[in-house]
Amino acid sequence: MVKGGKAVAGRSGRPRVGEERLSRDAILQAALRIVDDEGLDAMTMRRLAATLGVNPMSIYHHLPNKAAVVAGLAELVFAELNNSTPPTGESWQEELLGAANAYRNALRAHPNLAFQVLADAAAVSDVVVVTVEPFYRALDRAGLAPRDIFEAVNTLIDFIHGFSLGEASVRAETFELAPDLVDRVSKLKPGQAPTLIRIVDELGADGLHYEFDDGFAIGLSVFVAGIAARFGL
Numbered sequence: 001m002v003k004g005g006k007a008v009a010g011r012s013g014r015p016r017v018g019e020e021r022l023s024r025d026a027i028l029q030a031a032l033r034i035v036d037d038e039g040l041d042a043m044t045m046r047r048l049a050a051t052l053g054v055n056p057m058s059i060y061h062h063l064p065n066k067a068a069v070v071a072g073l074a075e076l077v078f079a080e081l082n083n084s085t086p087p088t089g090e091s092w093q094e095e096l097l098g099a100a101n102a103y104r105n106a107l108r109a110h111p112n113l114a115f116q117v118l119a120d121a122a123a124v125s126d127v128v129v130v131t132v133e134p135f136y137r138a139l140d141r142a143g144l145a146p147r148d149i150f151e152a153v154n155t156l157i158d159f160i161h162g163f164s165l166g167e168a169s170v171r172a173e174t175f176e177l178a179p180d181l182v183d184r185v186s187k188l189k190p191g192q193a194p195t196l197i198r199i200v201d202e203l204g205a206d207g208l209h210y211e212f213d214d215g216f217a218i219g220l221s222v223f224v225a226g227i228a229a230r231f232g233l
Contacts, residue, residue, distance in 0.1 A: 022054055024062040028072045032110070035073065039112045043069070074117050077106050081131045092142040093224050096156075099134035100220055104160050111168035118161050132157070142233055156223060163219065167212050181208055 030051050034043040045066060049056040063069050081102050090098070107114040132153055139149040185193075185200045200208065227233065 022058055027059055027062055028076045031069050032073055035112050036110055040116050070116060073113055077110055079130045081106060092138045095134060096138035096224060097220055100160060103131060104164055104216060107164040108167060114164055114168045118165055144231060152227060159219060163216055
């Protein structure tokens with residue numbers, strides 16, 4: 001290009017250095033690192049472009065906005081949980097427990113993303129679509145009717161979501177209930193909540209801590225046992 005008698009270098013149609021390697025997966029992997037390390041608010045399109053060393057406009061070619069990036073992150077984290085074939089030799093109970101634990105572990109591995117996914121109804125719907133197959137398959141193998149499968153899976157997913165939100169807010173292996181609970185119980189009026197008082201006294205301050213792994217395992221075992229009892233399995 002010539003302007004004012006001087007040759008002016010214009011940008012050709014070729015991508016900048018690094019942009020030729022840009023892909024949707026590379027963008028999402030970089031976005032996930034930012035979200036994991038600093039939270040969702042830190043993940044802007046400009047920050048993402050700077051991390052990748054590319055022009056921000058080149059990202060829009062693959063993902064048009066931040067919402068698309070977040071949806072892509074949910075897909076990236078959870079899509080691999082949708083196994084197309086049942087594990088060999090596993091019972092329906094084992095498959096259901098495995099699916100539930102895998103789903104929880106995916107949320108637990110990315111707590112900053114978990115808050116966004118579980119608070120956004122659209123994102124949750126997208127996640128559920130790509131992850132519920134093992135849940136449906138396990139209960140279908142158990143012999144449940146379609147309506148019962150639908151209701152049971154929704155209830156189980158709700159349990160995992162609620163548990164994961166609590167776990168992500170604490171971000172620790174255990175949750176200490178004492179001394180606050182001991183203090184609250186000590187202030188109860190005589191005869192008020194006698195069972196709670198007895199159990200807290202028996203456990204003592206040292207026993208008033210909640211293990212998330214144990215709590216999740218107990219919740220799942222109750223759920224599976226309830227299905228078996230309800231449908232005579």
